[in-house]
Amino acid sequence: MGGLRNDYRARENSCHSTHMPRPPLVFTFYIAAPIEKVWNGFVSKETNQTIFMGAEFHVDLRPGGAMTWSGPGKDGRPARYVTGKVVRVEAPALFEYKFGMGDGAVMSRVEIALTQESEAVKVVVTNDAFADDDPAYAQNADGWPRILSRLKTLLETGKTFRPH
Helix, strand or coil, X not given: CXXXXXXXXXXXXXXXXXXXXXXXXXXXXXXXXXXXXXXXXXXXXXXXXXXXXXXXXXXXXXXXXXXXXXXXXXXXXXXXXXXEEEEEEECCCEEEEEEEECCCXXXXXXXXXXXXXXXXXXXXXXXECCCCCCCHHHHHHHHHHHHHHHHHHHHHHCCCCCCC
């Protein structure tokens, strides 16, 4: 009987030590604009500067290409806000990249899928493959709806609102 009890405890302990990955962050929005305009909203320097309050955005839209968002740091000196790497580009329907805060030492994956539906474009953003030690998970869960709302407003009205 003792062996059965020990076997049960061993299985119970192994279940508790099994790590569950963080669930993906998935956001779906509809933007009343042509698909090319929505695509440009994600990849253009000008739109990114507007959405991210003047941050400099650079991207090489080839697999393996670099992506960066930078600007003045808290001390006023140049700082890298976000570093990324392009994984896949199928303009104007699919954009996949990895990115992380600062120098990008810890990265997650983003897939942006665009589908033209009548007068609007369905935008599905999936942010997943988070490392256990990625502190950006909660920030991204809060940030993506704000970013997508600002983008939607900008593309539909020509102006956007200030972040909180």
